[in-house]
Amino acid sequence: MRHIETIIVGGGPAGSTCAGRLKAAGRDALILDRAEFPRLKLCAGWVTEKALSDLELSPKTYPHPILKLDIKSHLPFLPFALNGLPTGGINYSIRRTEFDAFLLERSGAEVVRHDVKTIRREGGRYIIDDKFTCDHLVGAGGTQCPVRRKLFPANRNRKRLIATLEKEFSYPARSDICHLFFAYRGLEGYSWFVPKGDGMVNIGLGGKSKYFKKSGTNIHDHFKKFIGDLVRRNLIDRQTADNLGETGHPYYLISYDGEIKRENAYLIGDAAGLATTDLGEGIGPAIESALMAADEILGRGVYEKEAVSAYSFAGLMKLLAQRILAPQRPRPRDLHGPESFAAPR
Secondary structure, three states, X not given: OEEEEEEEEOOOHHHHHHHHHHHHOOOOEEEEEOOOOOOOOOOOOEEEHHHHHHOOOOOOOOOOOOXXXXXXXXXXXXXXXXXXXXXXXXXXXXXXHHHHHHHHXXXXXXXXXXXXXXXXXXXXXXXXXOOEEEEEEEEOOOOOOHHHHHHOOOOOOHHHEEEEEEEEEEOOOOOOEEEEEEOHHHOOEEEEEEXXXXXXXXXXXXXXXXXXXXXXXXXXXXXXXXXXXHHHOOOOOHHHHHOOOXXXXXXXXXXOOXXXXXXXXXXXXXXXXXXXXXXXXXXXXXXXXXXXXXXXXXXXXXXXXXXXXXXXXXXXXXXXXXXXXXXXXXXXXXXXXXXXXXXXX
C-alpha cells in the first residue's frame, strides 16, 4: 500500500484549495477523485469577491471567462425588481468545468482517479481500499462524499436538505443581467438566471426538500413553470425552453448539529454541509473550510464549524451570541468577518 501524509477525497474547489495550502507549506498531499478533470459540473457558478481573495485570485488573473454580475432581485409582492442583494459585495460568475480544473492544476497536488469504496482506521492511520494509507484524511467529495458516509454517518440534519434542478447551456442572445426570484409561486427557495462569459447561461431553482414533501408539490413542475416565466420575460426563447433537460442534485445548509472533524479526519465544503443559510451559497464556505482544515493539519489553527458558519448572517449572530454568553471559550478564527457575500450556488 502507498502511504501519503494527507489524502483528500474530492477534487472540487474545497479539495484543491486544501491540497494547495498543504503543498505550498511543503507537505505531502494526494487527491483522489472518481472523475477525470475537466468534468461537467452544473452550478450557478457564483463566486464572490471574498472567495476570489481567499484564493488569491482576481478577475484579471483568472485565465477563463469571468463575468461581473449586475443583479436584479425579484420578490412576488413587489411589481418591480430590486437592484443587487442586501448582502452587498461584488459577485462574479464562472463555469465550474473551467474553474475546478484550473484550481486543481494550480494546487500542484498529484491527482489519482479512484472511486473510494472502503475506509477504515488502524494503528492511527486511515486505510483506503487497501491501496492507500494516510495520517490525515479530508472528505471533500460533496454531499455523497465517501468519507462522510463511512466516518460521519450521523452528521446530517434532514430538515436542512435542499433539492435543486438546473441547466447550463450556450445562449449568445442572453441578457447580461443576473435575475434572482425569491419565493415565486409559493416555492420555499429561489430561482435564478445567471449569465456567464462566452454567451453561456445557467438557470435553475432550489427549495427545501421538506417543503416539497409537506406541500405535495413536485420540483419538476416548479421548474417547468419557472421556464415559462423566463419565456414570458423574454430571457430565453420558446424553442430553447422546449429543448431543456434539467439535472438535479441535493446539498445541505449549514447546521450546528454534527461533527466536521473526528480524530484526524475532516469534512469540508458540501461534504460538511456548509452552504449558507441565507441563499444557499457553497463555493465560498468550501474554500474557507478547506483553508481552515489545512491550517489545522499544519498546526496553525483550529477547524471549527462556528467560524465557517459566520459566512451567513444567521451564523454570525449565533457566533456573536456564543462569544457574549461564553467569553471564556477560546475564540475561533473568524475568517468571514461581519460581511456576507452569500449567493445562489
